[in-house]
Amino acid sequence: MNNIQPLRLIICCLTVLHVFSVASAQDVLRWGADPSGGAPYVYTDPSAPDNYIGYEKEMVDALATAMGKKAEFVPSDWETLVSALQRKSFDVIVNGLEPTGDRAQQILFSKPYYIFQLQLTVRREDNRITSLDDCKNRIVGTLGNTAASRMLQQQNIPFRSYQDPVGAYRDLELKRIDAVLMDVPAEAFYARKNQKLKQAGPPFSRGLYVIGLRKGDEALKAQVDAGIDKIIVDGTLESILKKWGLWNDAQVEFQTPIRTGTKQEVGNIEMTNSSFNWGEALKRLTKAAMVTVLIAFGSMLIAVVLGLPLALGQWKGPIWLRVICTAYVEFFRGTPVLVQLLFLYFGLPVIGIAMPGWLTALVGLGLNYAAYESQVYRAALEAIPKGQWEAAYSLGMSPILAFRRIILPQAFRFALPPMTNDFVSLFKDTSVAFAISVWELATAYRELANASGQFLLLGLIVSIFYLAMSLPMAHLARLLEQSMRGRTTERPEEAEVAA
């Protein structure tokens, strides 16, 4: 009896909640945006981490009120906002979204609510760069799939895409890149107060922010458009923008016609279109493939070389060395390689070691796989019968000579098959370099696919790239194995007796 009553109460509450939520669905405006590194648009309040703030947050609250609704924020991921909208994770995108030709094919746009410009930022001591024209042979950081990245692409300026502005500006400080091109709101928040950075030239190139809606959601679009007009006309948006330091001449120019009821002029607004061309895409994929190969071979070299002393230390070393080697192995095997890379990339600069991304990936994966290779070696060395050592000693060999001439070559035969496996998996693991913005195949895939919407076709191409590289490697390793096994039958002896 005591149990039944609380249960009934819970059921009652759930029913009420359910009815309430169904009834209120009409009155809620669910909006999606990426809050990570998302200042000043929408981001986590540093003083109250479960709370979101930002000028767009305030704007959507005002907009929802103007529409007679209640705003509900759905945190999402910038790169996948469009598909999340289509999956109905939320009703509108409000995230400094620019209307582009390719997006127009997938979603509806509201009226614009903000005019943004782009700002180029460089290091304070750097006097080489005063405009984008000075960047032809330098690397410029920006956010992926934005007006800025498309402009860099169109002008053939080498650029690196970041997930959020923080990473881009930090890499600029660390000299990993030469400049950052960013929408003014983000630049104003993240870079303008930074003493180590400065603006290179004035803001340029105007663009619009609009709200994105699902195709066919015309009724909601009408409501949103009316709401935008309302908060512009009654000055709500102006006061929000002023509060966030984003009010400028461009906004005055943009809002005045709406507020006075005259016809809106959008003639001087550039609407960027993603210019996706397959030749360019393949060129960039090929470059990414070369970076992938470089990272894979470089890190395997580190792993193969460093693995041996680790194995020997753990196998025959004095106790202190054994402890160190075991600790190394367990650390690198027991923590995710992704975390290790992030640590090397973002953590090491704190103590003054700032490696470029590709080198970080190369070294990080090398250190990680050295732990695995050491275990392969150890198992292979332990698999050599004790009699081989004793036969070598009996012939007068020193331990080092016996190891080098007798034990190691035999252990190598045992080690080769697992090493081959490791190399193929290392090859695929290079894709974690994506996390530190290295332009390798996985990064290239994600970015090109996001820019073009060609997830399927590009996915196939990228897979072919991976296979074209890993299959020959696996084949080569098999040949090597076979040739070593083949020595048990008759073969010329010149091959293995090196003087």
Added chain:
Amino acid sequence: MIRVSGLRKQFGSNQILRGVEFEVPAKSVLGVIGASGSGKTTLLRCLNGLERLDGGTIQCNDVVLETNISAAEYRRRVKNLRLEVGTVFQHFFLFPHLSVLGNVIEAPVHVRGVPKKKAEAEAHELLDAVGMKHAVRRYPDSLSGGEQQRVAIARALAMQPALVLFDEPTSALDPRRIQSLRALLRSFVDRGHTMIIISHSIGFLGAVSDNLLFMEGGLVVEHGPTGQMMKEPKDPRTKDFLAQAE
């Protein structure tokens, strides 16, 4: 000449050798007999330095291995001892990654520093002598047990040791091959090698050895010329052992 005196070896509290004494004249074969656990194999492993002595001395030509010397000096003498003593293991332990020729020239080239061409010429002679000339380019895995043994013999002899140790050389051979092994070993004795052979096959040792040595409980029970030991052993324990082996 090989002289062993007061040789002691123990594993933990287990005394394996309790003061072994014997001499082997140059260019002769000593056969060592005894039941399993009598210390034969440990004796062999002491003679080629694979086990560290706990007491006594081993003298082989100019090299004297003893226990009252520093660790570094002991290591140095073990190294010298191994240049004087070659071993043919029961399971041969040929190097599987090297060809037959590679197995034979490995130590001369890399330990003695013999030029490769010269080492190869000598190896061909040795392999011819053991009847393995046809297989110089083959790899150990493709050889029969008897063939592997002949390669192992050639490998040990290539270092020109004064003394060659054999651990159970007949265990992998059929009777016909045991006969030819006997002839082969005698031919090497005629060329000036000295041998110590451990075997359970009294018949084989009776035919190949100049002297026999019977061990029991880590001690030498009886040691004498083969003919006399076989026909009229002095010690009753030797008599019992030989009677049971018949």
